[in-house]
Amino acid sequence: MAEEKISEHPARPVLVRGILITLAGAALWGMNGTIAKVLMERYEADPLWIACFRQLGSCVLFLLAAHIAQKGRVAELVHDRRALKGVFGVALGSFLLSQVAYLMAIKWTNSGTATVLQSLQMLICLAYVCAKVRRRPKKRELLGAALALAGTYLIATGGNPGTLQLPPLGLFWGLVAALAGAILAIQPAKLLDRWGSFAVNGVGFLISGLILTAFFQPWNHMPALDGFGWLLITLSIVLGTFGAYGLYLQGVKEVGSLRATLLGTMEPAMATVTSVVWLGTVFDPATLVGFVLVIAMVYLTA
Numbered sequence: 321m322a323e324e325k326i327s328e329h330p331a332r333p334v335l336v337r338g339i340l341i342t343l344a345g346a347a348l349w350g351m352n353g354t355i356a357k358v359l360m361e362r363y364e365a366d367p368l369w370i371a372c373f374r375q376l377g378s379c380v381l382f383l384l385a386a387h388i389a390q391k392g393r394v395a396e397l398v399h400d401r402r403a404l405k406g407v408f409g410v411a412l413g414s415f416l417l418s419q420v421a422y423l424m425a426i427k428w429t430n431s432g433t434a435t436v437l438q439s440l441q442m443l444i445c446l447a448y449v450c451a452k453v454r455r456r457p458k459k460r461e462l463l464g465a466a467l468a469l470a471g472t473y474l475i476a477t478g479g480n481p482g483t484l485q486l487p488p489l490g491l492f493w494g495l496v497a498a499l500a501g502a503i504l505a506i507q508p509a510k511l512l513d514r515w516g517s518f519a520v521n522g523v524g525f526l527i528s529g530l531i532l533t534a535f536f537q538p539w540n541h542m543p544a545l546d547g548f549g550w551l552l553i554t555l556s557i558v559l560g561t562f563g564a565y566g567l568y569l570q571g572v573k574e575v576g577s578l579r580a581t582l583l584g585t586m587e588p589a590m591a592t593v594t595s596v597v598w599l600g601t602v603f604d605p606a607t608l609v610g611f612v613l614v615i616a617m618v619y620l621t622a
Contacts, residue, residue: 334574335574335575337574338570338571338573338574338575339571339575341567341568341570341571341574342567342568342570342571342572342574342575343571344563344567345563345564345565345566345567345568345569345570345571346564346568348559348560348563348564348567349435349560349564349568350431350435351559351560352556352559352560352561352564353422353426353431353434353435354431355552355555355556355560356370356423356426356431356556356560357426357430357431358552359543359549359552359553359556360426360427362549363543363544363545363549364543365543365545365549366541366543367420367423367424367426367427368420368423368532368536368538368541369536369538369541369542369543370423370553370556371419371420371423371532372529372532372533372536372538373538373553373556373557374419374556374557374560374561375415375416375419375525375526375528375529375532375561376525376526376529376530376533377553377557377558377561377562378521378525378557378558378561378562378565379521379522379523379524379525379526379529381557381558381562382518382519382521382522382525382562382566383518383522383523383526385518385522385566386516386518386519386522389516389518390516390518390519393515393516393518393519394519394522394523396515397515397519397520397523398523403511403514403515404523406510406511407511407520407523407524407527408527409507410507410508410511410520410524411523411524411525411526411527411528411531412527412528412531413500413503413507414500414503414504414507414508414524415504415524415525415528415565416528416531416532417496417499417500417503418497418500418501418503418504419528420532421493421496421497421499421500422434422435422438422493422497422500424489424493424496425437425438425490425493425494425496425497427493428487428489428490428493429486429487429490429494433475433486433490433494433607434490434493434494434497436471436475436610436611436614436615437472437475437491437494437495437497437498437614438494438497438498438501439498439501439614439615440468440472440494440495440498440614441498441499441500441501441502441505442464442468442502443464443465443468443498444498444499444502445502445505445506446461446464446465448502448506464616467613467614467616468613468614470610470613471609471610471611471612471613471614471616472610472614473610474606474607474609474610474613475607475610475611475614479604479606479609480606504569505572508520508524508569508572509572509573512569512570512572512573513573517565517566517569517570517573518566520569521565521566521569525561525565
């Protein structure tokens with residue numbers, strides 16, 4: 321955004337690094353969506369149970385990384401009342417909402433569909449930028465909006481207006497995930513620049529994890545996991561949450577919110593590929609066209 325000076329016109333080495341780490345974070349997110357779907361289908365794990373473990377597990381890793389790489393930074397952040405208030409807002413508006421909405425969207429659809437619907441966050445980011453700098457959308461941005469609406473329609477109906485192939489709750493949570501994704505790309509920018517991603521993520525995930533745990537009480541909803549199930553949970557925490565959020569938000573800091581959202585199209589691509597390979601998910605032609613239109617929208621509006 322305009323206030324992200326380093327991200328507005330970053331030096332080439334910073335830009336290249338930012339692009340690479342953002343792509344890596346988005347790819348891990350996409351893989352994580354398929355892992356979550358396996359846990360839900362094979363072990364009947366509740367989406368909120370997965371979210372609790374992800375947030376509390378990853379917060380330990382983020383806080384440990386902050387202690388090693390940015391010693392004393394977490395303590396400074398916690399004792400800064402204004403910064404802590406900001407992180408609390410990020411914990412609720414970005415971390416908690418994005419985790420819960422995305423997992424619920426996966427529950428009612430599949431990882432590929434959920435992540436493509438989440439890509440509509442670009443439209444929200446675009447509207448925010450236009451309002452902030454007081455300009456009208458460009459022609460290619462309006463074309464991107466039209467493609468997004470057409471793609472969402474195809475995903476939701478399979479091309480048949482008389483049949484809603486996408487469950488209403490799947491569509492609802494997918495759109496909420498898009499809103500949460502836009503908030504995630506915009507809200508933490510200043511905090512990340514001042515305090516670093518390890519400290520912000522660590523404290524933010526601790527807050528959101530504790531709130532969700534108190535509300536949901538995951539110990540009352542334990543799925544019957546075997547060794548492979550616990551391996552999936554571990555991968556979901558280490559790679560899909562700690563790795564994905566850490567890389568993606570560092571990318572937001574280095575390349576900017578809009579460019580990071582563009583690069584985030586790696587997420588639905590990875591989610592779709594892993595969903596097909598691991599789960600044997602089959603997408604009809606109209607739905608695949610919808611995927612392509614939404615991804616095309618992202619490139620046009622960035």
